Amino acid sequence: xxxxxxxxxxxxxxxxxxxxxxxxxxxxxxxxxxxxxxxxxxxxxxxxxxxxxxxxxxxxxxxxxxxxxxxxxxxxxxxxxxxxxxxxxxxxxxxxxxxxxxxxxxxxxxxxxxxxxxxxxxxxxxxxxxxxxxxxxxxxxxxxxxxxxxxxxxxxxxxxxxxxxxxxxxxxxxxxxxxxxxxxxxxxxxxxxxxxxxxxxxxxxxxxxxxxxxxxxxxxxxxxxxxxxxxxxxxxxxxxxxxxxxxxxxxxxxxxxxxxxxxxxxxxxxxxxxxxxxxxxxxxxxxxxxxxxxxxxxxxxxxxxxxxxxxxxxxxxxxxxxxxxxxxxxxxxxxxxxxxxxxxxxxxxxxxxxxxxxxxxxxxxxxxxxxxxxxxxxxxxxxxxxxxxxxxxxxxxxxxxxxxxxxxxxxxxxxxxxxxxxxxxxxxxxxxxxxxxxxxxxxxxxxxxxxxxxxxxxxxxxxxxxxxxxxxxxxxxxxxxxxxxxxxxxxxxxxxx
Amino acid sequence: xxxxxxxxxxxxxxxxxxxxxxxxxxxxxxxxxxxxxxxxxxxxxxxxxxxxxxxxxxxxxxxxxxxxxxxxxxxxxxxxxxxxxxxxxxxxxxxxxxxxxxxxxxxxxxxxxxxxxxxxxxxxxxxxxxxxxxxxxxxxxxxxxxxxxxxxxxxxxxxxxxxxxxxxxxxxxxxxxxxxxxxxxxxxxxxxxxxxxxxxxxxxxxxxxxxxxxxxxxxxxxxxxxxxxxxxxxxxxxxxxxxxxxxxxxxxxxxxxxxxxxxxxxxxxxxxxxxxxxxxxxxxxxxxxxxxxxxxxxxxxxxxxxxxxxxxxxxxxxxxxxxxxxxxxxxxxxxxxxxxxxxxxxxxxxxxxxxxxxxxxxxxxxxxxxxxxxxxxxxxxxxxxxxxxxxxxxxxxxxxxxxxxxxxxxxxxxxxxxxxxxxxxxxxxxxxxxxxxxxxxxxxxxxxxxxxxxxxxxxxxxxxxxxxxxxxxxxxxxxxxxx
Numbered sequence: 001x002x003x004x005x006x007x008x009x010x011x012x013x014x015x016x017x018x019x020x021x022x023x024x025x026x027x028x029x030x031x032x033x034x035x036x037x038x039x040x041x042x043x044x045x046x047x048x049x050x051x052x053x054x055x056x057x058x059x060x061x062x063x064x065x066x067x068x069x070x071x072x073x074x075x076x077x078x079x080x081x082x083x084x085x086x087x088x089x090x091x092x093x094x095x096x097x098x099x100x101x102x103x104x105x106x107x108x109x110x111x112x113x114x115x116x117x118x119x120x121x122x123x124x125x126x127x128x129x130x131x132x133x134x135x136x137x138x139x140x141x142x143x144x145x146x147x148x149x150x151x152x153x154x155x156x157x158x159x160x161x162x163x164x165x166x167x168x169x170x171x172x173x174x175x176x177x178x179x180x181x182x183x184x185x186x187x188x189x190x191x192x193x194x195x196x197x198x199x200x201x202x203x204x205x206x207x208x209x210x211x212x213x214x215x216x217x218x219x220x221x222x223x224x225x226x227x228x229x230x231x232x233x234x235x236x237x238x239x240x241x242x243x244x245x246x247x248x249x250x251x252x253x254x255x256x257x258x259x260x261x262x263x264x265x266x267x268x269x270x271x272x273x274x275x276x277x278x279x280x281x282x283x284x285x286x287x288x289x290x291x292x293x294x295x296x297x298x299x300x301x302x303x304x305x306x307x308x309x310x311x312x313x314x315x316x317x318x319x320x321x322x323x324x325x326x327x328x329x330x331x332x333x334x335x336x337x338x339x340x341x342x343x344x345x346x347x348x349x350x351x352x353x354x355x356x357x358x359x360x361x362x363x364x365x366x367x368x369x370x371x372x373x374x375x376x377x378x379x380x381x382x383x384x385x386x387x388x389x390x391x392x393x394x395x396x397x398x399x400x401x402x403x404x405x406x407x408x409x410x411x412x413x414x415x416x417x418x419x420x421x422x423x424x425x426x427x428x429x430x431x432x433x434x435x436x437x438x439x440x441x442x443x444x445x446x447x448x449x450x451x452x453x454x455x456x457x458x459x460x461x462x463x464x465x466x467x468x469x470x471x472x473x474x475x476x477x478x479x480x481x482x483x484x485x486x487x488x489x490x491x492x493x494x495x496x497x
Numbered sequence: 498x499x500x501x502x503x504x505x506x507x508x509x510x511x512x513x514x515x516x517x518x519x520x521x522x523x524x525x526x527x528x529x530x531x532x533x534x535x536x537x538x539x540x541x542x543x544x545x546x547x548x549x550x551x552x553x554x555x556x557x558x559x560x561x562x563x564x565x566x567x568x569x570x571x572x573x574x575x576x577x578x579x580x581x582x583x584x585x586x587x588x589x590x591x592x593x594x595x596x597x598x599x600x601x602x603x604x605x606x607x608x609x610x611x612x613x614x615x616x617x618x619x620x621x622x623x624x625x626x627x628x629x630x631x632x633x634x635x636x637x638x639x640x641x642x643x644x645x646x647x648x649x650x651x652x653x654x655x656x657x658x659x660x661x662x663x664x665x666x667x668x669x670x671x672x673x674x675x676x677x678x679x680x681x682x683x684x685x686x687x688x689x690x691x692x693x694x695x696x697x698x699x700x701x702x703x704x705x706x707x708x709x710x711x712x713x714x715x716x717x718x719x720x721x722x723x724x725x726x727x728x729x730x731x732x733x734x735x736x737x738x739x740x741x742x743x744x745x746x747x748x749x750x751x752x753x754x755x756x757x758x759x760x761x762x763x764x765x766x767x768x769x770x771x772x773x774x775x776x777x778x779x780x781x782x783x784x785x786x787x788x789x790x791x792x793x794x795x796x797x798x799x800x801x802x803x804x805x806x807x808x809x810x811x812x813x814x815x816x817x818x819x820x821x822x823x824x825x826x827x828x829x830x831x832x833x834x835x836x837x838x839x840x841x842x843x844x845x846x847x848x849x850x851x852x853x854x855x856x857x858x859x860x861x862x863x864x865x866x867x868x869x870x871x872x873x874x875x876x877x878x879x880x881x882x883x884x885x886x887x888x889x890x891x892x893x894x895x896x897x898x899x900x901x902x903x904x905x906x907x908x909x910x911x912x913x914x915x916x917x918x919x920x921x922x923x924x925x926x927x928x929x930x931x932x933x934x935x936x937x938x939x940x941x942x943x944x945x946x947x948x949x950x951x952x953x954x955x956x957x958x959x960x961x962x963x964x965x966x967x968x969x970x971x972x973x974x975x976x977x978x979x980x
Contacts, residue, residue: 374647378606382643389639392666395632401563404628408677416674416703423670430666434642434659442646442655481565 003067004082004205014072015057016081016132019091022050023098023125031118043117047102050124051095058088063483066490068134080203081132084487086338089480090131090265093342096469097259097349098124101252103462104353116157116252123149123256130262136185136270137202140178143231143262147174150256157249166247173230173240181227187220188212188274207274221278224271225286232263234323235293238316245312250365251349251356258315259349261341264322268334268491272326276494279329286327291418293320294425301432307355307365310436311348317429318344318391324422325406329495333409335488339402339480343470347390347399350466354384357459358440361452370440376452381441383463388433390470392426397474401481501558502546503572506539506582507619510589514612522605526597529608533593536615537586547579549966553973554625554689555579562629567685571626576970577751577821580963581622581743584828587952588742589615591832591945592735595839599733600648607648614640614739621745625688627676627753634745635669638662641736648733650842657731664714664724672711675704679757688753692977695759705758705765712754715746716802718772719779726787729795734839737791741798742832744824747805751817751974755809759977762812769810774900774907777803781907784914790838790848793918797874798831800911804904808889811896812978818971819888822964826873826881826956833949834870837863840942844935850918855927860937864923866946871919873953875912881956884964 007014026046033039061069061083068082083091098120105116126146130139154167185202191212193200201207212220230237245254272279294317301313322344325337357380358373359365374381386397393403403426410419473480513532517525547555554573562570574582592611600607617640620633646658680686682696696704714721729737755762755769762769780800784793805820840863841856842848857864873880886908894901927933938946956963 375602378603394639395635400632400635401566404566404673404677407674408681411674411677411681419674420670423674424667427663427667427670431659431663434662438646438655438659444652478563478565481563485565 004071005065005067005069007070007072010062010070011057011060015053015060016070016072016083019050019053019057020081020125020129020132022046022053023121023128026050027118027121027125030114030121033114035112035114039114039117043114043121044099044102046121047095047099047124050128051092051099054088054091054095057083058092058483061085061088063088064486066486078135078137078202080135080138080205082134083132084490085483085485086265086268086487086491087131089338089342089484090260090262091128093345094124094127094131094260096465097255097345100349100353100462100466101255103458103465104251104356111157116153119149119152120252120256123153127256127260127262131260131265134204134269135202136188136204136207136274139266139270140182140185143181144178146256147178150253153253153256154244154248157252166243170240170244170248173237177227177230177237179227180223180230184220184223184227187216187223191216191220204270204273211274211276217275218278218281221271221275221282224275225267228263228266228271231257231266232261232319232323233258233316234263234319235289235297235316238297238312241315242309242312245308246306246365250308250359251352254312254315254352255349258319259345259352261319261322261345264319264326264337264341267323267326268338272329272491273494279327280495283327283329287324287414287418290320290323290327291421291425293317294324294422295428298425298428298432301429302435304436305367307358307367307370307436307440310367310432311351311355314351314391314429314433315344315348317425318348321406321422321426324410328406328409328413329492330409330413331489331492332405333413334491335481335484336402336405336409338484338488339398339477340406342480343390343398343402343473346466346470347387347397350387350463350470351384353462353466354380354387367436367439371443372441373452374441377455379455379460380463381437383467384441385437386467386470388430388437390474391433392430395474397470398477398480400474401477502539502543503556503574503623504558504570506536506543507572507616507623509536509539510612510615510619514609514616517605517608517612525604525608526593526600529612530590530593532612533586533590533615536619537583537590540582540586543574544579544583544966547574547576547966549576549969553970567680567687568628569626569687571629571687572620572623573625574623575973576967577817577974578622578748580821580825580966581748581828582619584825585615585618585622585743587948588739588828588832589618591836591948592739594941594945595738595836596733596735597941599735599839599843603647607644610640610643611735614644618739618743618745622748627680627686627688627691629686630753631669631673631676634672634749635666638665641740644736645728645732648736649731650733651731654731657727661724661728668711668714670711671707675707675711678704678707688757691757695757698760701758701761702764705754705761708749708754708758709768712746712749713772715749716744716776716806717746717799718803718806719776719799722776722779722799725795725799726783726792729791730789734835734842737795738832738835738839741795741835742828744802744805744827747802747809747820747824750806750809751821755812756974756977763978766810766812770807770897770900773803773805773807773810774903775803776800777807777904777907779803781911781914784911784918788850788918790841790850790853790918790922791835793915794831794834794838794874797911797915798827800907801827801831801874804886804889804908807893807897807900807904811892812975813892813896814968814971814975815888815892816896817974818964818967819885819892821967821971822885822960823882823889825963826885826953829881829949829952829956830870830873833945833953834867834874836945837866837870840938841867845929845931847931848922850921852929853922853932854925854929855923856932856935857923858927859932859935862938862943862946866938866949867923868919869950869953871915873957875915876908879954879957881953881960883957884960
C-alpha cells in the first residue's frame with residue numbers, strides 16, 4: 001500500500017481540486033463570453049493562471065518523499081487525487097503547453113477564437129484530471145473528456161478537405177483504445193470485488209493491495225497496455241496519427257494528443273504497479289517491439305513528402321524510446337523516460353507550432369513546395385532546428401541528461417548491443433529531422449516562390465518561450481532530476497529481482 | 498578571491514555572441530573582432546600564468562552542475578592542453594579575417610555562430626569532466642552545421658552539412674557510452690579521479706574501442722575519413738581552417754582515450770600503430786590523386802594526423818610530446834594555409850589547379866605564404882613542424898622500425914605531391930582571366946601572413962620554450978605506461 005500525505009498538512013487550500021476546476025471554470029467563462037474579444041483575453045489569463053497554480057503546487061510538495069502528496073479523497077464518488085514528482089512534471093508541461101497554444105492560436109489567426117479557447121481549456125481540464133487522479137476509472141473518464149474535445153477541434157477547425165477521413169480514422173482508433181482501457185479497468189475492478197466480498201473499487205491504493213492473479217493479471221495488462229499504446233501512440237498502433245497530423249488542425253490537435261504523453265504517464269502510474277508480474281513476463285516483447293518501432297518508423301519518416309506527416313512519424317519513433325526507458329524497469333531508466341517525455345512533448349509541440357506558422361504563410365506543408373524559408377524567417381528556422389536537436393538529445397537540452405539516464409539503464413538491463421542499436425535509431429531520427437529541415441528551410445528558392453512575411457512578435461514570443469524553457473531545463477537539469485528521482489526509484493523498487 | 502579565469506575564457510566568446518544581437522547588424526563584425534582579440538589576450542595571459550613545473554592540472558575551476566549523477570563544471574589545463582588555447586584564439590582571429598567580406602546577409606548570425614564554435618572549442622580543450630567535455634564536443638556541431646549549410650561555397654553544402662552532423666552524432670554515441678561506463682564504475686566523471694583509479698581490464702577494453710571509434714571519426718583516421726574531402730570543398734574557408742587546423746580528435750585520444758584505458762592501450766598499441774600507419778600512407782597517396790588544393794591539403798593533414806597517432810602509439814614521452822607539438826604546429830601551418838587558400842578562392846573563384854596556373858605572377862605574396870605554410874606542413878628544418886616531426890620519427894623508429902620507415906616514405910610522398918600541386922597552381926603561364934586580374938594580399942590579409950611566418954619561423958628556430966611547457970605533462974602522461 002503506497003503512502004500518502006493529505007493536502008491539509010502541506011497547503012492551506014486543496015490545490016489539486018483547484019487545479020482541476022480552474023480550466024473547467026475557464027472553459028465555462030470563455031464559452032459564455034462567446035466571440036467577444038474579452039473571451040480571447042480570458043482564455044489566455046486562465047491558461048496563465050493554471051500555469052502559475054501548477055508552479056505553486058510544485059513548490060508545495062517535497063520531492064524527496066517517495067509517496068503521494070497533496071492527496072484529496074471523497075469516498076462516495078471514488079474521487080481520489082494525489083501527486084508525486086512525476087505527475088508534477090507532467091502537470092507543468094501540460095499547463096505550459098496550453099498557455100503556448102492559446103498564444104499560438106491567436107498568432108495564426110484562427111476562426112472563432114472564443115470557441116477554440118473554450119474547447120482548449122476543456123481539453124486541458126481533461127489532461128489535468130488524468131494526471132492528478134489515482135483512480136483508474138476517473139482516468140478513463142477524463143481521457144474520454146479530452147478525446148471528445150480533440151474530436152470537436154478536428155471537426156470544426158480542420159485545415160484540409162480530407163479531414164473527414166482523418167477524423168473517422170481518429171475516432172475508430174481512439175474509440176477502440178478507450179474501449180480496451182475501460183475493459184482493463186473492469187477486469188481489475190472485478191478482481192477486487194471477487195476478493196473483497198463484492199465491494200467494487202478502482203482506486204490505485206485499493207487495487208495494489210489485491211493484485212489479480214495469473215491469467216487475469218495478464219489480461220488486465222494487455223487491455224490496459226494496448227489501450228494506452230493506441231493513445232501514445234506506439235508502433236504498430238499509430239495509424240491514426242499521420243492522417244490526423246496531415247489533415248487535422250495543424251498544431252493544437254497534435255499537441256493535445258502527443259504534446260503531453262499521458263499514454264506513457266498512464267503506463268507508469270497504473271500499468272506498472274497494478275500488473276507487475278505480467279509486466280516482467282512481457283517485458284522482452286514490449287521492448288523488442290519498441291526497438292523494431294524505432295527503426296521502422298524512422299524508415300517511414302524518410303519516405304514522407306509532407307512535413308506534418310514527417311513529424312508524426314518522428315513522434316512514433318521517439319515514443320518507442322520512451323517505452324524502452326520505462327520498461328527497463330530500472331530507476332534511472334524510468335526517470336530518464338519521464339524527463340524525455342517532457343522534453344519530447346515540449347520540443348515536438350514547438351516544431352508543430354513552427355509548421356503552423358509556415359502553413360499560415362505558404363498554405364502548404366508539402367516538402368516539395370517549400371523552399372528557402374531560412375532567408376525570410378531565420379528565427380523560426382533556428383527554433384525548429386533547436387526543437388529537433390532537443391529530440392535527438394543534444395547536450396544543453398533536457399533530452400541529453402534524460403537520454404544519458406536511459407542509456408545507463410539500458411546497458412544495465414539489456415546489454416551493450418541493444419543499447420547501441422537504440423542509439424543508432426536515435427541517429428536515424430536526427431537524420432530525418434535534419435532532412436526535413438533542409439528541404440523546407442534551406443533548399444534553393446524555386447522560381448515563382450512566395451514572398452513570405454517576416455517573423456511576427458507573437459511568433460517570437462511563442463517559439464521564444466518554448467526554446468528558452470528547453471534550454472533552461474537543459475542547462476539546469478538538477479532540480480528536475482531531484483523532482484523525479486524519488487518517485488522513479490519507488491516505481492522501480494517493486495521490480496528489483 | 499581568485500578569478501575563474503578559464504570559465505571566463507570559455508564563456509567570453511559566448512558573451513560576445515550574445516552582445517552582438519543587442520547592437521546594430523553593421524557592428525557585428527567589430528564586436529566579434531574585439532571579442533576574439535580579447536580571447537587571444539586572455540589565453541596568452543593564461544599561458545604566462547601556467548607554471549610548467551607546478552602540479553599537473555592548474556587553474557582549476559570547479560562548480561557542481563549535476564551533483565546527483567557526479568557531473569561537475571570542471572575546467573583545468575595542463576601542459577598538453579594549455580598551448581591550444583592561444584592557438585585557438587589565433588586561428589579564430591584568422592578565420593574572422595578570412596570571412597571579412599564573404600558573409601553577405603545575416604552577419605549577426607554568422608558571427609554569433611563562429612563565436613559559439615569558439616566557446617565549444619575552448620571548452621573541449623579545458624574540460625576535464627567527461628560529461629562536460631561531451632557537452633562541448635556535441636554543441637560544436639550546431640554552429641558547424643549552420644555555417645556549412647548556410648554559407649557553404651558549393652550548391653550541395655546543406656547535404657554535406659547534414660552528412661557531417663549525422664556522422665558526428667553517430668560517433669558521439671560510442672563516446673557517451675564509454676563515458677557512462679567509466680563514470681558508472683567510478684561514480685564520478687572527474688578526469689583526475691578516473692586517472693588515479695583505472696577501471697578493470699574488461700571495461701578498459703570496451704571503453705578503449707568505443708572511444709577509438711568516436712574520436713577516430715573526428716580525427717579522421719582511415720577508414721573513417723570519408724567526410725573530410727567533401728567537407729573541405731564545401732565549407733567556407735574560415736570554417737575549414739578552424740576544423741582542419743584544430744585537431745580535437747587527436748586531442749581526445751591524448752587526453753581521454755589512451756590515459757583512461759592504459760592497460761588496454763598497452764595491449765593494443767599495435768592497433769593504434771596500424772591505424773596510424775594506414776592513415777599516413779593513405780593520406781599521402783590521397784594528395785597525389787587530387788587536383789584541388791583544398792582537398793590536397795585536407796589529405797596532407799590526414800597524413801600528418803596519421804603520423805601523430807603513430808607517435809602516440811609508442812606510449813612514450815617523446816611520442817606524446819611530438820604529437821602534441823605537431824598538432825600545435827599544424828594549427829598554424831595547415832590552418833594558415835587554409836586561410837590563404839580562402840583568400841585565393843575569393844579572388845579566383847576556385848582552388849582547383851585546372852582553374853589556376855601562374856598565380857604566383859599576379860599574387861606573389863599569397864604564393865609565398867602558401868609555400869611557407871606548405872613547407873612547414875612538410876616538416877622542413879627551420880619551420881615549426883621540424884622539432885615535432887623529429888621527436889615523432891625518433892620515437893617511432895625506436896619502437897617500430899618498419900612503421901617508422903613506412904612513415905618516412907609516406908611523408909616524402911606527401912611532400913612531393915603537395916609541391917607538385919603547388920607548382921601547377923602557382924607557376925607556369927597565366928591562362929585564366931580570373932588569375933590575371935586578381936590582386937595580391939590586402940593589408941588586413943597581410944597581417945595574417947606576417948603573424949603566420951613569424952610563428953612558423955620563430956618556433957622552428959627556437960622551439961625550446963614551447964617544448965618545455967609540454968614536457969612535464971608528457972612525462973606524467975607516459976609514466977602511466979611504465980609500470
